[in-house]
Amino acid sequence: MPKKRVTKIDPKEKLSPYLDYQSNKNKRKSQSKTQNKLSASLANLRSERKSALVKRLGLIVGISVIALIGLGFYISPLNDVVSVKVEGGRDLPLAELVKTSGIKTSDKVIDHLVDSRGVNHKVKQKYSEVEHINIGVNHLNQLVLKVNEYQTIGYIKKGNKYCKILAHGKLGTQLLPWSKVSPDKPVFIGYNHDMSLNQSLALFNSLPSGFQSQIKLLSGNTRRKSQVIFVMKDGNVVIGNVSTLKRKLKYYNEIKAKATKDSLIDLEVGAYSRPLTVKEKRIYGLT
Known part of the structure; x- marks a missing residue:
């Protein structure tokens, strides 16, 4: 009995068309998805560009309208x-x-x-x-x-009027009557030269605020350039030296407590007090 011929079949060869079909189908699906994504991206891009353009146009129009309104107001009455x-x-x-x-x-x-x-x-x-x-x-x-x-430090007497002494060291431009002089600020009298006034003003500014507030007048009618005279609100007169007064003020309260009313408290050479004479009271405007 003759043998049957056996034909060998390659499975890959038989499946090749099917596999190619599936591969092509998958490729087409992939390409379709890619195209769909690309189309969606392009659509989004166009939408974003359109939105940005509208915003820019809106901003330009808004600015233009505001500018026109502003210009109209500027030139209007x-x-x-x-x-x-x-x-x-x-x-x-x-x-x-x-x-x-x-x-x-x-x-x-x-x-x-x-x-x-x-x-x-x-x-x-x-x-x-x-x-x-x-x-x-x-x-x-x-x-x-x-x-x-500017803050007013004090006043300086000029004739029968008073001028402000300002915080930046200059004098005010207005001559004021006594009724407009603040009682809380000291008055500088008898100063004929800017140098002596500036020296006394610098000394005044360096004094403790508690002592400053007690001063009523600063007199430029001194015997020596280094001398300073303060007429106090309590009626006493304090005499001192420009270079030593600050150091000697530590004795002031103690001497003042022992002094009688209308006394001269001398801190220039020593540190003591004595009653003012009638002439001194007149000179310092205390009578």
């Missing part, structure tokens, strides 16, 4: 200064101060709000009392000048 009000500077001539500032009713409010340096420079140059001016606005077009003055 609503931005014209109609009046100027001054706050502070009670001892200064307010009408003259406004005139010095250079502000006119034809000026624009915004110009002075944005740049106040010109007003400050003009006013401070004329009035030494003024430390700084802040410019504000009321009722849309009324300018308000808020005057900040």
Whole structure:
């Protein structure tokens, strides 16, 4: 009996078309997914670009509208200064101060709000009392000048009037009557030279605040350049030396406690007290 012929079949060869089909199918699916993702990304990108463009256009339009409104207000009569009000500077001539500032009713409010340096420079140059001016606005077009003055250290007598001695060492520009002199501040009398005044002022500023507050007058009518004379609020007179007074003040309270009313407390050479004479009381304005 003849043998049957056996034909060998390669499984890979038979499955190859199927495997190729599956592979191609998978590739097409993968490509389709990639294309779908790419399409989605492009759509998102276009959407983001459109959104960004709309935002930029909106910003440009918004800025343009605000600029037009601002320009319209700037050139309108609503931005014209109609009046100027001054706050502070009670001892200064307010009408003259406004005139010095250079502000006119034809000026624009915004110009002075944005740049106040010109007003400050003009006013401070004329009035030494003024430390700084802040410019504000009321009722849309009324300018308000808020005057900040230097602290008053004391007063100096000039004729029958009094002038402020200011914290930065300069004298005020206004001559004031006695009614406008603060009783809490000392008065410098008899000073004819700036040098002696500056020396006494420097000494006064270096003294303890507790002693400063007790001083009523500082007299420049001294026998020697190194001498200082303080008329106190309690009626006593203190005499000292410019270079040694601060050191000797430690004896002041002890001597004052033992002194009688209207005494001269001498801290210039030694440290003692004695009653003031009638002539001395008259000289120091205590009678």
